[in-house]
Structures are given as structure tokens and as C-alpha cells.
Amino acid sequence: MVPIKKMIATGCLLLTTNGCSSVASHTGADQGYYSGTRANVDMMKSEDTSWAMIPLLAIDLPLSAAMDTLLLPYDYLRSGSDKAAASPKARIQHDEEQNLAASGNPGQGMATSPTSAGL
Structure with missing residues (x-):
């Protein structure tokens, strides 16, 4: 025992x-x-x-x-994946670009004019 x-x-x-x-290096994108x-x-x-x-x-x-x-087997399985899709930075940049394209206001995704806010 x-x-x-x-x-x-x-x-x-x-x-x-x-x-x-x-x-730490395995928490982000495939490196x-x-x-x-x-x-x-x-x-x-x-x-x-x-x-x-x-x-x-x-x-x-x-x-x-x-x-x-x-972690070599894990790295081998991840080696064929899209490196940018797993990156937190790439995901945030993509979301910001979508917000900017949809509303013209980066960061919040809402319009800044007082008339659209109902004031």
C-alpha cells in the first residue's frame, strides 16, 4: 500500500x-x-x-x-488545423472588423448617434 x-x-x-x-504556449494558437x-x-x-x-x-x-x-501527439493532431482560427488575437480582430462593418463603431457594435439610442 x-x-x-x-x-x-x-x-x-x-x-x-x-x-x-x-x-502557456499550448493555450493559444498552434505554434x-x-x-x-x-x-x-x-x-x-x-x-x-x-x-x-x-x-x-x-x-x-x-x-x-x-x-x-x-504533448507531441496533441501537437500532431493540431498541426493540420487553421492556425489563425485558434488564435485569440485573430478572433478578436475578426470580431472588431465585423462590428465596425455592421455599425461603424468599433468595440461596441452600436451606433453612437443619440437618435438611434432613443434619446
């Missing part, structure tokens, strides 16, 4: 120490394979990254690589 508890505890520990960059690992390396190379962030990225790098490896 004790080995089962140790296995459960180890599994929970592994789930809580997953690669943050990998999880290809090993996107979390690439994000870590790109941030470590960037001159805009603060000195305090680099050790955290170094710790997260092998965890993100492991999580990206586990």
Missing part, C-alpha cells in the same frame, strides 16, 4: 512542476512542435529578459522539454 501512495505523491509532484512555458522549449530558449537569448528571470528559465527549460515531449 505504501508504494502506491509514493507513486501518487510522485505523480502529483511531477504534475505541479510541469514546464510553464510549454503550458508547432516544442513551442514551450523554443519560447524558453528565445527568452534566454533576448536582451530584454531581466537577470532575475534567466535562472527561472534555466530551471523551466528541461521541464518544458519533457512536457512538450508528452
Whole structure:
């Protein structure tokens, strides 16, 4: 019974120490394979990254690589999908364009003249 508890505890520990960059990169649009690992390396190379962030990225790098490896089947299934359709930015821009075309008022979708508001 004790080995089962140790296995459960180890599994929970592994789930809580997953690669943050990998999880964050998989919440948006399809960015290809090993996107979390690439994000870590790109941030470590960037001159805009603060000195305090680099050790955290170094710790997260092998965890993100492991999580990206586990998510390879998911990435493979998403590889044929439309990348722009899954992007939150693309969806918001599309909605804003529709609102502007329908009403001439971006952001709200309603006309701004007082006569149309019933005042």
C-alpha cells in the first residue's frame, strides 16, 4: 500500500512542476512542435529578459522539454488545423472588423448617434 501512495505523491509532484512555458504556449494558437522549449530558449537569448528571470528559465527549460515531449501527439493532431482560427488575437480582430462593418463603431457594435439610442 505504501508504494502506491509514493507513486501518487510522485505523480502529483511531477504534475505541479510541469514546464510553464510549454503550458502557456499550448493555450493559444498552434505554434508547432516544442513551442514551450523554443519560447524558453528565445527568452534566454533576448536582451530584454531581466537577470532575475534567466535562472527561472534555466530551471523551466528541461521541464518544458519533457512536457512538450508528452504533448507531441496533441501537437500532431493540431498541426493540420487553421492556425489563425485558434488564435485569440485573430478572433478578436475578426470580431472588431465585423462590428465596425455592421455599425461603424468599433468595440461596441452600436451606433453612437443619440437618435438611434432613443434619446
